[in-house]
Amino acid sequence: MKTQIKEINSFKRSLEVTVHWSDLEQQFNQQFKKFKSKIALPGFRKGKVPENLVKANYGKSFEVDFVEQSMDNYFRQALKENNLNPINKAEIKDLDFNEGADLVFTADFEIVPEFSLPKYKKIKINVTRYTPTETDLQQSLDELRERYASLKTIDSGACSGMYVECDLQELDEQGIAIVGSKQEKRFVRLGEGYFKGNAEDKLIGINAGEERVVEVTMDDNRKVKYHIAAHKIQELIKPDLDDDFAKSCDNNVETLDELKSSLQDRITESLDNDYNSAIRNQIMSWFVEKTTLEPPTSMVDNYADGMVEEAANQSAGYEKVDKDKLKDVYKSTGGNQIKWFLIQEELFKTEAVEISDDALETRIKEQIEKYKDRNPGIKKHYKKPTNKKRLKDQMEIELLFEKLKEVTVIKETTKTTDVLREERKKAMEVK
Helix, strand or coil: CEEEEEECCCCEEEEEEEECHHHHHHHHHHHHHHHHCCCCCCCCCCCCCCHHHHHHHHHHHHHHHHHHHHHHHHHHHHHHHCCCCCCCCCEEEEEECCCCCCEEEEEEEECCCCCCCCCCCCEEEEEEEEECCHHHHHHHHHHHHHHCCEEEEECCCCCCCCEEEEEEEEECCCCCEEEEEEEEEEEEECCECCECCHHHHHHCCCCCCCEEEEEEECCCCCEEEEEEEEEEEEEEECCCCCHHHHHHHCCCCCCHHHHHHHHHHHHHHHHHHHHHHHHHHHHHHHHHHHCCCCCCHHHHHHHHHHHHHHHHHHCCCHHHCCHHHHHHHHHHHHHHHHHHHHHHHHHHHHCCCCCCHHHHHHHHHHHHHHHCCCCCCHHHHCCCHHHHHHHHHHHHHHHHHHHHHCCEEEEEEEEEHHHHHHHHHHHHHHC
């Protein structure tokens, strides 16, 4: 067998394989003998058909099967001899074979490209740390009150914040109902989601039994018209902020002050997690920017396909989405995702990142103890090997970033969450 490798780019290879007839002849004859023994033609018993008639009638069919099997075997052998590990299914072209001649084919495929990590003994990044304010605590309390609130049907028109139980019928540009686009007995809250701004204004004061037409702006800025038939107007009745409310929200507290303290701890923990995530993201961006690496096309495609599939499983009304356009969106961001994945794998080796079984079991016990009240099924969760593997992967990533933070210079800016909310509000106004 003779092989020749061509480097198309950093990750694509073209492998030309030539298998001489002298290497194939014995195997060809043995397989043809077995093949011939199963053939029967009129006037001949099974296995007794002359060789020339078998080849005349079934020769090409046999050669196709022989080539397919032989090509697969010799392709694998060629990969092993040349120390190549494809990451996608090879494209076979320029295939040529006839009995008595060499088997020749070319296989195009992709491999993980070789690359060098940048020198990272001093990574410089800029990160903003957000500190909590009283607003965060008040919002957390409001969210809890809404979660434990009850709905009361009212006879008057709807006000902002109230719920309208209604049928939503989508209309076309001429105001005609679109068949199959009716949503019955849906709950719409005025001032939230798609029903705020002008859409909310159109529904203020609507009564049960009343009908109105409202235009809403979707996430992709499409304008959609709905004919709304209201069935019921309901007001959200929130519980009072007192000790009884606190105990109903959290079995581990006895007073409202204890609940506030617990919420404050969670807010601080969440902001600390956000800060650490920001550090990670900045470090990742640093490596992606500094590393010369072209992500393999097949890996980017697989990433985009996976994201589209995930969106299909999680999003309502997905059948209306242009899947090709969505895939293009994910492909545009997928390159950096794949780059980081490959960089991370190389960093695991360079930094000798490894989590022992003892360390994993210790973390599992800590997780069970920490979340047993909020998640009673957590112990059963970690009995599954896939979940243990997922946690171990997470711990390896944590360990990697701990090592990388040791060589990272962080320039920190501090802002309050009130400033963050104001910045987000201004950004939305610009949009």
